[in-house]
Amino acid sequence: MLNNEVPDCGAKGDEHSTSLEEFLKRFDADTEGLTSAEALERLEICGKNILENIGRESILKKYLKQFRNFFSILLITGALLSYTAELLDPGKGNLYIAIALFGVVILNATFTFIQEYQTEQIMASFRQLIPPVAKVLRDGKIKEILASELVVGDVIFIEEGDKVPADGRLIEENTLKVDNSSLTGEAEPQLRSLECTHPNVLECRNMIFSGTLVLTGNGKAVVYGTGQNTQMGKLATLTEQTTSVETPLRKELNNFIKIISVIAIFLGISFFTIGFVIQDLFLLNLIFAIGIIVANVPEGLLPTVTLALSLASKRMAKRNALIKQLESVETLGSTTVICTDKTGTLTQNKMAIHSMTLGLEQIDVSNGEVPPDILLKVAVLCNNSRLTEGPAGYKGDPTEGALLMYASKFTDIDAMRENNSRLKEYSFDSLKERMQVIYHTDTGEQESYLKGATEVVVNMCDHILMNGDEVPITENDRNDLLDMHLKIAEKGERVLALAYRRAEKELEYDTGFTFIGFSGAVDPPRPEVKDAIHKCHRAGIKVVMITGDHPVTAVSIAKTVGFSNNDHEPVMITGAELDELPLDELSEKLKAPDIIFARTSPVQKLKIVQVFQAMGEIVTMTGDGVNDAPAIKNSDMGVAMGSGTDVARESADMILLDDNFATIVNAVEEGRTVFDNIKKFIAYILTSNIPEILPFIAFVLLSIPLPMNVQLILAIDLGTDILPALALAVEKGEGDIMKRPPRSRSEKLLTPQVLLTSYGLKGPIEALAGFTCYFAVLMGGGWTWGQALLSNELLYRQAIMAFFASVIICQIANLLVSRTRVESALSKNLFTNKMILLAIVSELLILSMIMFYPFANTIFGTAPVSVEHLLLALPFAILLFVQDEVRKYYIRKGSLLAKVFLKW
Numbered sequence: 019m020l021n022n023e024v025p026d027c028g029a030k031g032d033e034h035s036t037s038l039e040e041f042l043k044r045f046d047a048d049t050e051g052l053t054s055a056e057a058l059e060r061l062e063i064c065g066k067n068i069l070e071n072i073g074r075e076s077i078l079k080k081y082l083k084q085f086r087n088f089f090s091i092l093l094i095t096g097a098l099l100s101y102t103a104e105l106l107d108p109g110k111g112n113l114y115i116a117i118a119l120f121g122v123v124i125l126n127a128t129f130t131f132i133q134e135y136q137t138e139q140i141m142a143s144f145r146q147l148i149p150p151v152a153k154v155l156r157d158g159k160i161k162e163i164l165a166s167e168l169v170v171g172d173v174i175f176i177e178e179g180d181k182v183p184a185d186g187r188l189i190e191e192n193t194l195k196v197d198n199s200s201l202t203g204e205a206e207p208q209l210r211s212l213e214c215t216h217p218n219v220l221e222c223r224n225m226i227f228s229g230t231l232v233l234t235g236n237g238k239a240v241v242y243g244t245g246q247n248t249q250m251g252k253l254a255t256l257t258e259q260t261t262s263v264e265t266p267l268r269k270e271l272n273n274f275i276k277i278i279s280v281i282a283i284f285l286g287i288s289f290f291t292i293g294f295v296i297q298d299l300f301l302l303n304l305i306f307a308i309g310i311i312v313a314n315v316p317e318g319l320l321p322t323v324t325l326a327l328s329l330a331s332k333r334m335a336k337r338n339a340l341i342k343q344l345e346s347v348e349t350l351g352s353t354t355v356i357c358t359d360k361t362g363t364l365t366q367n368k369m370a371i372h373s374m375t376l377g378l379e380q381i382d383v384s385n386g387e388v389p390p391d392i393l394l395k396v397a398v399l400c401n402n403s404r405l406t407e408g409p410a411g412y413k414g415d416p417t418e419g420a421l422l423m424y425a426s427k428f429t430d431i432d433a434m435r436e437n438n439s440r441l442k443e444y445s446f447d448s449l450k451e452r453m454q455v456i457y458h459t460d461t462g463e464q465e466s467y468l469k470g471a472t473e474v475v476v477n478m479c480d481h482i483l484m485n486g487d488e489v490p491i492t493e494n495d496r497n498d499l500l501d502m503h504l505k506i507a508e509k510g511e512r513v514l515a516l517a518y519r520r521a522e523k524e525l526e527y528d529t530g531f532t533f534i535g536f537s538g539a540v541d542p543p544r545p546e547v548k549d550a551i552h553k554c555h556r557a558g559i560k561v562v563m564i565t566g567d568h569p570v571t572a573v574s575i576a577k578t579v580g581f582s583n584n585d586h587e588p589v590m591i592t593g594a595e596l597d598e599l600p601l602d603e604l605s606e607k608l609k610a611p612d613i614i615f616a617r618t619s620p621v622q623k624l625k626i627v628q629v630f631q632a633m634g635e636i637v638t639m640t641g642d643g644v645n646d647a648p649a650i651k652n653s654d655m656g657v658a659m660g661s662g663t664d665v666a667r668e669s670a671d672m673i674l675l676d677d678n679f680a681t682i683v684n685a686v687e688e689g690r691t692v693f694d695n696i697k698k699f700i701a702y703i704l705t706s707n708i709p710e711i712l713p714f715i716a717f718v719l720l721s722i723p724l725p726m727n728v729q730l731i732l733a734i735d736l737g738t739d740i741l742p743a744l745a746l747a748v749e750k751g752e753g754d755i756m757k758r759p760p761r762s763r764s765e766k767l768l769t770p771q772v773l774l775t776s777y778g779l780k781g782p783i784e785a786l787a788g789f790t791c792y793f794a795v796l797m798g799g800g801w802t803w804g805q806a807l808l809s810n811e812l813l814y815r816q817a818i819m820a821f822f823a824s825v826i827i828c829q830i831a832n833l834l835v836s837r838t839r840v841e842s843a844l845s846k847n848l849f850t851n852k853m854i855l856l857a858i859v860s861e862l863l864i865l866s867m868i869m870f871y872p873f874a875n876t877i878f879g880t881a882p883v884s885v886e887h888l889l890l891a892l893p894f895a896i897l898l899f900v901q902d903e904v905r906k907y908y909i910r911k912g913s914l915l916a917k918v919f920l921k922w
Contacts, residue, residue: 051155351689373538708781
């Protein structure tokens, strides 16, 4: 077929301006496409159609970024100060503290880096579940292949909703409009043409470019650039300049870091000053100031949060929800309004023709009554879907697919399309609500076929088919047709009106048609949606249906899926009414518990989302088509269907691999649980700060031997606290998680209540336990108040060991009680979260190692201590558990004092 010459893999820049004949000759191509053998040969020569390493940071750069957070800077500063103190006064152990702090920074950075890297790899593998595909003409047939397998010379087909897979020159277009903003920055999508319209290739309308999005129409093009040789590949540096937007959770974490760091620095400076005034020992007080700063900084927080989000995203992926950005998980949890499309989300996306009419007469679909040829022609030829071997049986729009499946029972689809040549197409437009095609038919005549919304099509007709004859349509006929349409729509069917016109009439484009009949397609509701919507209502989430269907059809489906929150009719707003409503009236209507929008356009969907947001709502928008993309992109959480268009998936924050509304509700529950769990382990981690800080304060103010050294603080923060925090991160949601109202947009991770619970209630109990055990060992060993002890003395080493052990024992009680925020911890089965048991074992193992292992004794400055001294901590652990249970009891009972001061 071709000359089999080696094609030019790269473009020269004049492909838009040269003649089509010369263009095809240059790339050894023709309009009939390539064979599989030719494509394989070109793939080996030019490589795959992928952009490699575009905008990706090197692994080293990603690793070094982990040292830029405030925690790391704080610890590095502490390490440098410790090292300075060692240089000024060698041999006092400051070198070991400096090494330990540097070690903490490196461990923290390495752990976080590994988690983020693994998450990135997981996200990449998830994206392979829905790889980009392209429709291509190979071996004389239209095939669907991976976009990465495209080569120069391929003939590709693009249609509404596609992302253009490669650079190409158009050889056919039907009202094709492409959004080039990702490449050129032009605000308005531009219509394409087959002629060269501009000397600049990027401005020329006979070209399409990789990565741009098809908004309307369809077309056919010859590929001339793939991979790095596309315009997008050549301008790859633009990708590297993009910056990520901070999610609410990232902002909250940064806010948390700032608050904790300010507290740490303030206490460090304050007690350095106080200690210096009292004791006039600069170096000693400098080290203690460093110790206070280290004690305040929960070094394991960032890697724990990253891992918690990573685990949540994995769980969601198993439940068919693919999150593009980890921190978006939390945004779902604060959702107050879900705006959902109907088809494929609330329904099964298994459209089938249920009703068919000819004029005003019903066709018996169930008994296989044969429709007239003209109806079959409109159903097949005014249709861009195609039959396939897949489970659905077709590829394309569900309603068009249902028409095609119906027609295939009575005629040969492929033969009909071969024998009739399409001359022109006016693609479906959400504003015009119709699709029209003009064909040169097998009878040698030109005919125009039309399908669309009833009210639109009926107004374009001046004749109607009655008993096989075209007769003038009367006003009574029009009213009867509208009544018949309503009867079909009331059964929950999506109704299309069908019409045709003989082109030789030479009438205006939108008049002169003959009405043929109606088709009514049924898409059965998903059985699990009813429970999911009920779950949303209990969780205080408003569910809003936004559809292009007729209002009657929309209401019928809404009632079937249990849309009505109470026993009342949902509020119905049509697109036309939406345009007329003032903002204040619309805002008032949007306060209704159940709302349905019908006959909506893309601009109107976007308006709905924006009005809800202006009312302070956090909006999740779902959809699958091009018309959903603007609203998806502008919502707080955009959700696209896995089977949806590239445009919708590109705009979304989350993709539903099963297209199921119930999956969104599961994801919301996961998002709420993640936020809850992050709060749980923050409260858990912060509690140990008090018994870590108070020893330094007591040392300065009371002149006692230091009850806790920096090494033991790090053993808690990076040793005993890590696994328990992770165990809390994977805790299942509490029983009322989907019965609570959505959390306020203003709710913080670190609240006064969290600080009061950790610093004011549980922390002091742990510190009291530590001091009790510490002084019990000292007094039992003959120590007297004011007596100095060297750091290597056995009694001192036993005393700090007792302090450390008592904190660990209390932290085990803290772990158990922190499993819930409101419910009683006793309601949680210990074996439902096996990581809790593993965490407790790990704490006890670390405690045993530091107490009994000689090498660990040397590093941490500890020595074994008797069991009876450790048992002194048990009453404090029980007290900690009981007081938190009492706190939660009063919250459950609705105590105002408990809710204001103690609920976190």
